[in-house]
Amino acid sequence: MTLPRRTLLAATLAAPAVMPRGARAQGPWAPDRPVRLIVPFAPGGSQDVLGRLFAQQVSQQVGQNVVVENRAGAGGIIGAQEVARATPDGLTLLLTTAGQTTIAKAIGRRLTYDPVADFTPIIHLSDSPVALVTAPSLPPRDLQELLAYCRDARDPIPYGSTGIGTNTHLIMEELKARERLKVEHVPYRGAAAAFNDLAAGRIGLMFISVASVMAVSGAQMKVIGVTSRERFPPTPDVPTMIEGGLPGFEASIWTGLAGPKGLPAPIVARWNAEFARALQSELVTSRLPALGSTANGAGAEAFGTLLREDLDRWTRVAAPLNIQLE
Structure with missing residues (x-):
């Protein structure tokens, strides 16, 4: 008698597995040396x-x-x-x-x-999200004011980054293209020199890691927003770029x-x-x-x-x- 296909499949699944002689059940892979x-x-x-x-x-x-x-x-x-x-x-x-x-x-x-x-x-x-920060002397107090300020500037406003082709450079260039900002790039070899010029007003704005922001005195910059989807727990008072009026603007x-x-x-x-x-x-x-x-x-x-x-x-x-x- 030939069993129906469904009955044959059920019987096959119910049958105990037959292992070859000497075979061992294999557990999860584990490293055997450093x-x-x-x-x-x-x-x-x-x-x-x-x-x-x-x-x-x-x-x-x-x-x-x-x-x-x-x-x-x-x-x-x-x-x-x-x-x-x-x-x-x-x-x-x-x-x-x-x-x-x-x-x-x-x-x-x-x-x-x-x-x-x-x-x-x-x-x-x-x-690790990055934060958009500005020089203390720059007039804008929030993201929308900053965007308008950078669009309407007579001359391009210099912005800093931690180097050509870094996250902080490309994120700002993405924002520049999206919002048609009149800004120009000033690359630095790291955050310390950029912070000094930001505090002195020689550059107007930059993106920088939140960890760097947390390590610097608030008097040296104004923190405008962070690029995480939700507010970053270590900086709960800083709004996201999305909250500031830029739907979908995230970077990490x-x-x-x-x-x-x-x-x-x-x-x-x-x-x-x-x-x-x-x-x-x-x-x-x-x-x-x-x-x-x-x-x-x-x-x-x-x-x-x-x-x-x-x-x-x-x-x-x-x-x-x-x-x-x-």
Whole structure:
């Protein structure tokens, strides 16, 4: 007698699995030796601190050392390049930001890797919004007044950034194009010199990390807004750019975890779970606000989507700028 198809399928699913002789049930993948977490920045910065927090917590969770290796240079490209070339065995991971991936390609940096195709996204770890600040001497008191002031200025108003092709440069250029602002770029080699010129009124405005704003006296600047979707917990009195009248204007200095291309799914799943768990730990949650960051935790698929969208966004912004890199 031939069983009906539905009955046959049910019988097949109900039957006990028969394993070959000598086979063993496989548990979740686990690292069998120390793991390298490549941080593509010098020791002491916020990304290095973040990487060391995760390394400490995840080491405890998996019972295997996760060792931070700083591979600074070329805006993070050297460290990213090392991971792109690594064996996809789960033992070499990258603490990554847009600087060495999506923005690097968007502004035309010479890369030996593709920032999307040559990495396996694992988890979107955290976000750090930036704040729009102005010189104390600038008349506008809120975002709409500032936008009108910059549109109607007789001469372009100088704005600062932490360097050509950085987040703070491209975010302002996106705002400039969207709102037709009359501003011109003055790049600096970091925030300290820019803050001095902002306080003195030699530049009128700039975007800067919220962590930097938190570390500077309020007398040195006026904080107009932040680029997060909702108000940033460490600065609850500062409105978002969206609240200020710019629908959908968001930007983040994001941090994520990635591995080399071809990382097997069980390895991705294990590291995703461990770093998501670390995001909820007291060690990490207690330090994130001081670093100007909030936890994200979006998974591998969502992080991959972010990479592609980020690349498209900054490529559009950078295209008309004709950025010349050494």
